[in-house]
Amino acid sequence: MSQDTSRHSGNRKLINLAVIVLCSIALVLVIAPSIWIVLQVIIRALPHFSWSVITQNGVGLGGGLKNEIVGTATITTGVMVVAGSIGILSGIYLSQFAKGRTAVILRSSSEVLAGIPSIVIGYIGYTALVVGLHWGFSLGAGLLTLSAMVVPYIAKTTEVALRQVPTAYIEGAEALGFKPTRILTRISLKTALPGIATGLIVALAISIGETAPLLYTAGYSQNLPKLALTHSPLGYLTYAVWTFYNQPTVAAQRLSFDAAMLLVIFVLALIAISRLIVAFTQRHSEAKR
């Protein structure tokens, strides 16, 4: 009997060990692809990288990526303004004013919108803005389509950040006779700023990396973007990756990898920045728990 139990417990320990080993392997397999992709892109791009990639516009299947870089920056700036303001305002509403069923419906619709496939949103942008409103391939169509995609992310992070503001801060401010608007701007928003900034960074990373919503709304141009909202097609980095990767010329494939490397570097930088924000605010937060 006792022998039986001890053999049994030996088995159990063995199973336990096996599971730990398997889970560790799973962890390695989860981490490995991200490292592999980043290294692969850099290894393929770096040996041929020259500054002309950044300083020249695209020419046919060669040239540089200046037009795409400036284009991505233009679209992204526009998205940050449009989606940033709508998203933050909607986060404020959801955290402060919305009640009961209305809140659930509005919050859910935002969450569901984030799950709509990007190509569907791109198709609608094309149908409604490019064709329907006769805007043509344009900065306006591209940035509105992309904004529709990222508003939910900003709204959600803003709402969560505002909810985490300690009630004592608000009650303290009230006791000191602050007006409600002032409490919102000076206390709530200020305390929630790191969280809101992280949300904006996520939105930034998404708008830099998206392709499908832009292909049929922003179009493409080898020139620097015009600062017009309609009839102003422009290039962007993800377009270069998608269009050049299977072209027969070496120059085109290199451009594809160059663009991919720039995208990956941007994403890495944004992750680093958001980590720094979190670390900084944790160090300086008054509400240590």
Place this chain on the structure above:
Amino acid sequence: MATSVVEDALANSPDDHGKFIPAKLGRWSPITVISALSTCVPLLVLIGILTILFKKAYPAIKYNGGGFLIGRNWRPGNFYANPVTTNGVQHPLLASYGALPLIIGTLESSVIALIFAIPLSVGAAVIVAKKLHPRLRGFVGAFLELLAGIPSVVFGLWGALTLGPLLSRDIYPVIASHAPNIFILKYFRGSTGAGEGLLTSSLILGIMIIPIIASTTRDLIAQVPRLAEEGAFALGMTEWEVTRKVTFPWISAGVIGATVLGFARALGETMAVAMVSGVVLGSYPTNIYGTFTTIAATIVSQLDSALTDATGLAVETLAEAALILMLITLLANVGARLLVRRVASTSLPIGRGV
């Protein structure tokens, strides 16, 4: 009466954190009105998407009929002949569309992706939450963020030029020559192609949805009450037994929700699949390595040429396909959220896993 109970519960819930007293601001103050309008934007966009999609797809729905869901032809017809009118819809001569291969391709690639992603994500999350030093935990978290942040075209580039060729050269032939000719395994036999196809696409989709499932599972495990787990340890259970009998039952609803969300994301993934699936219209893959296509990949790669259809039927047919995709993902999203709202205490991440 019932509503007031709910409202009381809401008012007393910890959700109430961070609220200032909005009543003093008044219902019609500028901030309230502007922020309320902004909050309606996602709902309006959703309604707009559905309306426009349905309106645009309507002629195609009328022309393609029920055959669209069960047919496999993808023939845009003759653009040079005079257009013909059937059922009041103008269309190119001999145009005939069936979306079954697209629908099946979308579903099967996402299901295979889940088969890869679920065990890897859950396994990794268990180790991260239970075994890893907190500092290393943050480090792993950064890699999950990176995986979620890498643009899908870069996944596609990697899949098309690195992973696909590597697998088709070194791995697939080995599997194909050793797979027995029985049941499901027989689909692993035969020609392995050049790396573009169902298995490669599914692998990449699996990698892309890992962050959603893994980070949710990790956060859920952290919320399991310590007392229950410690009690189980005190009874002499091993770590695995505690995980299986205490932790997993506690988090299962949330993990299922996250899985459905990851599934929805895989269904709608566009660029990566367009770059590694081969985008073959009108046929099914003969084995698991075969080229295929999904709804999303078809839309992005065919819209350009569809625009040359003067009657507009090709574009409208893509709208019909998009409508089907939209309805499937909508269903998955709403279902996952309802399930988790009902059973679990946490909320699911949105989109790419935020």
